[in-house]
Amino acid sequence: MQKIVSILLILCLFTSCDKDNDNNVSQAQITFNFSHNWDGTAVSNSNFNSIIYTNENGEDLSITKLRYLISKITFQKSNGETFILDGYNLVDVTNNTNLVFNPMNTIPIGNYSKVSFTFGFDNDDNYNNYQDLNSASWSVPAMLGGGYHYMQLEGKFIDNSSAEVGYAYHTIRAVDNTKTPLEFQNTFFEVNLGAVVITSNTTFNIEMNIAEWFKNPKTWDLNVLNNALMPNFDAQVLMFENGQNVFSLKSVTP
Amino acid sequence: MSCSNESVEQYVPTPSPLQIPQLFENNILNPTIPIDNPQTVEGIALGKKLFFDPILSGDNTQACADCHAPENAFTDSDRFSDGIDGVFGNRNAMPLFNLAWNYDEKFFWDGNTFSLEHQAFVPVSDPIEMKSSWIQLEQELQEHPEYPNLFQLAFGTSNIDSTLVTKAIAQFERTLISSNSKFDKFLLGEIELTQQELNGFDVFMDEASGDCFHCHGSDKNPLWTDNAFHNNGLDETFTDLGLGAVTGDPADNGKFRSPSLRNLEFTAPYMHDGRFSSIDEVINHYSEGLKNSSTIDPLMKKVAQGGVGLSEQDKSDLKAFLLTLSDYEFINNPDFVID
Numbered sequence: 001m002q003k004i005v006s007i008l009l010i011l012c013l014f015t016s017c018d019k020d021n022d023n024n025v026s027q028a029q030i031t032f033n034f035s036h037n038w039d040g041t042a043v044s045n046s047n048f049n050s051i052i053y054t055n056e057n058g059e060d061l062s063i064t065k066l067r068y069l070i071s072k073i074t075f076q077k078s079n080g081e082t083f084i085l086d087g088y089n090l091v092d093v094t095n096n097t098n099l100v101f102n103p104m105n106t107i108p109i110g111n112y113s114k115v116s117f118t119f120g121f122d123n124d125d126n127y128n129n130y131q132d133l134n135s136a137s138w139s140v141p142a143m144l145g146g147g148y149h150y151m152q153l154e155g156k157f158i159d160n161s162s163a164e165v166g167y168a169y170h171t172i173r174a175v176d177n178t179k180t181p182l183e184f185q186n187t188f189f190e191v192n193l194g195a196v197v198i199t200s201n202t203t204f205n206i207e208m209n210i211a212e213w214f215k216n217p218k219t220w221d222l223n224v225l226n227n228a229l230m231p232n233f234d235a236q237v238l239m240f241e242n243g244q245n246v247f248s249l250k251s252v253t254p
Numbered sequence: 255m256s257c258s259n260e261s262v263e264q265y266v267p268t269p270s271p272l273q274i275p276q277l278f279e280n281n282i283l284n285p286t287i288p289i290d291n292p293q294t295v296e297g298i299a300l301g302k303k304l305f306f307d308p309i310l311s312g313d314n315t316q317a318c319a320d321c322h323a324p325e326n327a328f329t330d331s332d333r334f335s336d337g338i339d340g341v342f343g344n345r346n347a348m349p350l351f352n353l354a355w356n357y358d359e360k361f362f363w364d365g366n367t368f369s370l371e372h373q374a375f376v377p378v379s380d381p382i383e384m385k386s387s388w389i390q391l392e393q394e395l396q397e398h399p400e401y402p403n404l405f406q407l408a409f410g411t412s413n414i415d416s417t418l419v420t421k422a423i424a425q426f427e428r429t430l431i432s433s434n435s436k437f438d439k440f441l442l443g444e445i446e447l448t449q450q451e452l453n454g455f456d457v458f459m460d461e462a463s464g465d466c467f468h469c470h471g472s473d474k475n476p477l478w479t480d481n482a483f484h485n486n487g488l489d490e491t492f493t494d495l496g497l498g499a500v501t502g503d504p505a506d507n508g509k510f511r512s513p514s515l516r517n518l519e520f521t522a523p524y525m526h527d528g529r530f531s532s533i534d535e536v537i538n539h540y541s542e543g544l545k546n547s548s549t550i551d552p553l554m555k556k557v558a559q560g561g562v563g564l565s566e567q568d569k570s571d572l573k574a575f576l577l578t579l580s581d582y583e584f585i586n587n588p589d590f591v592i593d
Contacts (some may be wrong), residue, residue: 064551129281134282135283156552164548166555227552231461
């Protein structure tokens with residue numbers, strides 16, 4: 001008898017799985033596409049390594065590397081019910097990898113009052129150990145509290161003496177390492193994509209305006225802040241503030 | 255249906271999966287092993303014999319191990335290595351260890367070859383290295399009293415060809431795993447470091463000081479390399495384009511693969527052209543010897559001042575830390591020496 005019940009249970013499980021997967025009537029697969037621009041001009045790795053951009057402060061600059069981490073894609077209903085998609089994604093524009101992110105799990109179709117993702121890792125996620133991120137040399141030194149980078153934006157700019165100088169705009173959780181114990185300020189942030197109705201598999205096209213990192217509210221002066229920014233608490237807070245308007249939702253396509 | 259009842263015996267060599275060190279297992283992705291060349295006891299043994307056998311060279315005088323000696327962490331102590339005719343190359347021989355963790359599988363200083371198997375093809379027929387021909391080598395191995403049987407055991411065929419030769423060598427090379435340095439043992443909680451060594455690790459990890467970790471690994475990446483390509487400020491103009499000669503992209507000129515800092519003590523001289531004979535010279539280069547060029551990596555700081563300007567104490571501490579990456583068990587491993 002026990003055997004028969006087990007077999008029936010297994011049959012039921014397979015049947016329900018088939019229904020979900022084949023008909024796909026109740027669950028939607030979500031895709032995030034990431035594209036990039038400089039104040040409206042599309043940016044890809046083919047535009048890297050040439051000094052062709054000018055930031056808000058008037059400095060001509062190039063991009064040689066851009067990669068950043070997003071996590072915790074969240075769908076929230078008006079009744080507070082929340083669905084969080086598994087995983088995180090290290091967008092690597094330099095190597096043209098992970099510009100498309102397909103989380104493994106799905107969400108129910110329906111109306112969502114808010115869709116969002118996290119730039120970087122929140123503090124719960126930041127202090128886990130990730131083999132793939134370690135392999136990508138993405139970790140933050142323990143002397144700065146450990147965890148992971150949120151973004152690495154690097155390139156060259158023309159400084160006030162007309163010399164070509166490197167910059168490394170690396171964002172991490174802000175830390176004052178002159179204090180014992182270390183004092184932190186959160187610099188991950190939520191990117192709110194607004195309300196969305198999900199009726200089927202859906203693609204979110206996310207846009208990053210790279211110029212915004214140098215623009216608003218802090219007009220970034222690369223002559224002053226160009227390197228060794230990870231241990232610079234104030235610089236990290238300014239990056240966090242400038243990052244608030246960097247991302248936008250370009251479109252949502254079924 | 256009758257076919258399914260017939261049993262066809264297929265020879266299968268003995269699997270010998272890589273033993274992943276605990277520190278690697280904990281912190282980084284598993285290694286890259288090609289699906290068509292799994293590690294086997296017989297394949298590794300054959301690869302080891304081939305690696306140490308001068309039969310691979312045109313006049314049977316030079317083995318892989320001549321330029322990749324165990325005591326030097328599988329490189330040699332020469333700035334440039336000479337081939338069977340005494341002609342020198344123009345790049346420093348790279349050490350060989352932890353090769354299975356080169357995830358992008360781009361080998362040589364300029365990344366010109368994809369996969370370890372393809373890498374092993376190159377020196378045999380290179381006219382300034384072993385200067386053999388694959389046709390000649392295949393014939394010599396085929397006529398050898400031992401090799402046909404060893405290939406039979408490793409691959410189920412005694413018909414020897416270049417593909418099987420390089421597969422065997424690659425299997426052996428993947429077993430060259432270095433994970434027992436003093437610093438590894440420190441990370442595993444087995445030993446303590448001196449204060450000077452700890453200070454040196456701080457110099458290594460401090461973005462406002464040495465800032466070595468962005469390209470050369472960390473306590474979270476025990477490979478001590480990112481296996482990526484950088485211009486680290488060696489020259490203002492390039493006589494060797496490095497990656498740029500491979501990609502054809504001027505933005506890649508002067509870029510070379512970051513070597514691992516593990517076993518640095520055994521692998522002098524340093525850089526792609528072996529220009530620095532000591533670790534002190536390397537540290538001095540990053541401290542005050544940087545030269546500007548169009549493709550210098552943005553992570554090379556204070557280029558106008560020559561570099562990060564380490565104090566003598568910082569330099570001494572950094573060197574003490576770097577020496578903790580020496581793996582004496584690796585260079586003395588009896589499994590890596592021919593009987």
